[in-house]
Amino acid sequence: MREVAILGVGQTPVREHWDISLRALAVEAGRAALADAGVERVDALYVSNMNSDRLVGQRHLGPLVADYLGQRGIEAVKLEAACGSAGSAMRQGMLAVASGEMERVLIIGAEKLTEKPGRETTAALATAADADYEVEHGITFVGLNALIMRRYMHQYGYDHRDFAPFALTAHANAAANPNALYRYAIDQREYDRGRDVADPITLYDASPIGDGAAALLLVAAERAPGAVRVIGSASATDTVAVHDREDILWLRAAELSAGRAYAQAGLGPEDIDLFELHDAFSIMAALSLEACGFAGRGGGVRLGLDGDIARGGRIPISTMGGLKARGHPVGATGLYQLVEATLQLRGQAGALQVDGARVAMTQNIGGSGATIVTHILKN
């Protein structure tokens, strides 16, 4: 297989885009990536989306977006792996170029979550969990994460307020990202008074839904000297039902996919300059850091308390706001992460630039850890 490079990136702001259709959001991000790459025609389009069928009434996004993007006729398909859809689309697009079958591949993640009343969106998102053994009993997606967070606090002796650094870091960074949904900082006092969502998860432990689209244009690295390269790419799974896991405090699929990506890159956690992780909930950020080797068991929250996750810290995370404050348009999120990591490695992150960033890792999670896709990028 040949090495793959990211030649173009594009994104829309994450907002409540009530006036822009899903297809228009996808086209806007795709067009931006094509323009950034200086490419007009592509061989294939991989679209990622989770909820368009239920919330927008539209499936079959591959040909639809290809057509509206002026690429009628090309190969196109949609991938879905709940909130891990976009990372999964990146993975397949990467394989298509790496195999030599395709020269230019566009990947677009797009999602509209604010089209319907909140109750319907919550029900749609719950389909990421096990319908027969979890959802049937009335638990929501945030409820599942609350159970994991409560167990973590009990097992490792943390208080709720110890999780604050994840939210504070994300908001501080989002304040300087024009594409973020929440462009303001918060302090510990604000975090502490966040209202309950599903105990112990409060407002600032949960990422907001939002509408948005992000896109990447991939080519063979040999054809794009100087472009950011994909040096690690892996995907792994775990049980969808959280109760079926041997250890609910261990993201086995993160360990597997990160381990494989590290091996491909010939690197370890100590070589990663920034990590765009999947902070859909603050507990997921902590577990991701642990399973990927940045901290020992129970040490993820400690990294935050010690200042290690901020820009300039040992392992900066959520450098443009993360899911928590940039926003979480679920089927697009994994591509926002990759776009942001690419901008960092290009030195185009503006006020949010991580100095001297050479190697970035992204990790996109579907369900409560059932699908985990890890990529490592290098400039």
Add this chain to the structure above:
Amino acid sequence: MREVAILGVGQTPVREHWDISLRALAVEAGRAALADAGVERVDALYVSNMNSDRLVGQRHLGPLVADYLGQRGIEAVKLEAACGSAGSAMRQGMLAVASGEMERVLIIGAEKLTEKPGRETTAALATAADADYEVEHGITFVGLNALIMRRYMHQYGYDHRDFAPFALTAHANAAANPNALYRYAIDQREYDRGRDVADPITLYDASPIGDGAAALLLVAAERAPGAVRVIGSASATDTVAVHDREDILWLRAAELSAGRAYAQAGLGPEDIDLFELHDAFSIMAALSLEACGFAGRGGGVRLGLDGDIARGGRIPISTMGGLKARGHPVGATGLYQLVEATLQLRGQAGALQVDGARVAMTQNIGGSGATIVTHILKN
């Protein structure tokens, strides 16, 4: 890229499986393919499905099916391209093996369509069409095909009864296929008195929905001497909205994908011994035959009238019942086609065996021709 072979196949009967869950259907087909191949562990699973989110309340089928199949931890993802989902999953799984990234890949298409009342299923299937410019105006999926069929009859001067051979052939073959939904033959009289569905489409012009799952196990051809090989694989798209096409009587995406598959295989239509085409509606069978070069414009129906599509004819189609009579569990259909073509090439088609079959083509269509995936297999 290296050549890919089909080492194992599996399928469940197409039925109204009210007593079997979607995940259980998927597992049954997957297990059958693994047993047929003599393989226990795979590197990745590609699942195809269209409607599980709306009709079963379950998304995120990649990790779910992997887990229930005893493959916890492997890479897994779901693909969706409306009724072309399964062909698309085959295409991505094929690329994964061809690239050298993976050695053993399992592909499972699974669908349950009889779980909810018919009205909900019809609404779910309509999401394959353009929500904003077609469905919004009240047209159903069968309605779109009726418009195309009416135009075809007008343009080329056919009567409704001229389409009968597609249904008669499919039913005649399904009668001897234990996995088919409708295991009985029909005659011209029965066809003629089929009740209206959406004029001019009557009962016997439209394929039935159904529940089922089918699966393939792919490996590198060099590791499976004697196994059926994939010698052509291509996917192309067209507009989702039928009214946006230059010619609604021409399946441009079929021409593109078949043309590419022929070129890869170094073959033409005259070399194909049997063709598992996408006869979701009899008009689609006619258009597919034309766009793939088996007949000139307007000649697809003539092939039926001349006896060319029957077993022993010039280009046998729907050799195990096709979508029309084997049944059309939409997200699984493309894999049923590939399983059936493989059985034919292995000489395992029993009473339905096409004598001397060496080369088979399959074509899976999503929407009214917006996604078309073509594969050519050889023994």
